[in-house]
Amino acid sequence: MMDELTEMLKGVLEGCVLQILAHQESYGYQIVKELNRVGFTSASDGTVYPILMRLEKKNLVDVTKVRSELGPPRKVYALNAAGLRALASFWERWEFISSRLGMIKERIDQNDR
């Protein structure tokens, strides 16, 4: 069933990453594991790294290189003010779509047709 999620995830995963970063700054590899943990098993590094690069290009995050004991240094991403605004906007848009979908589903035909 979870194979056709792809299209519906567009735009959503970026919001997820923003929310994760709002909770706590993190880096690519960990974000992937976090997303997998909550159920987005299809989100691999090939999905997450482009998102992070997008966020960086849009200046929604601050990036710091941090050395790690295991493996190469990590690029730690932290949400900045613009990122927080983008996150708020994301949730607004989500709420909007969510409510409209509810309207269509429940069919509160207050008018015409």
Added chain:
Amino acid sequence: MMDELTEMLKGVLEGCVLQILAHQESYGYQIVKELNRVGFTSASDGTVYPILMRLEKKNLVDVTKVRSELGPPRKVYALNAAGLRALASFWERWEFISSRLGMIKERIDQNDR
């Protein structure tokens, strides 16, 4: 604000059309107006007609040509059994994403990290 909805609507609008057709059979032009009425103002005919053709190709709808007094004949779309199944699947996927997003937002950190 509603200008950046596009990406988040991917996959969702098809579900909306399915739901609209489940409520009552309809045709392209009317579906566009219906979507606009509930708030999806960006959904134009250039968006809806490809969706309808997709549904037809996937055999989720039955199509009938109906003459109209005003303008050219209408292509009336009606959901069939497979369409109803697709609709159910759509709501399942929506519920899935919706719940996971809720988890991430509310941060019910029941485990690790």
Added chain:
DNA sequence: TGACGGTAGCTCGTGTAACGTGGTAGTGGT
């Protein structure tokens, strides 16, 4: 008759996102 406006349908091009595949590189353990 001819011009207009609303109805109805369709096509094409563009932009963007998810995601698979594969590639590079640093680290520690054996």
Added chain:
DNA sequence: ACCACTACCACGTTACACGAGCTACCGTCA
């Protein structure tokens, strides 16, 4: 020296939303 794990990145494919443009039917009004 080898391997596994961590971390990052690049490329190509696929799919969708949407704007812009086109055709065509009908009734009304000039």
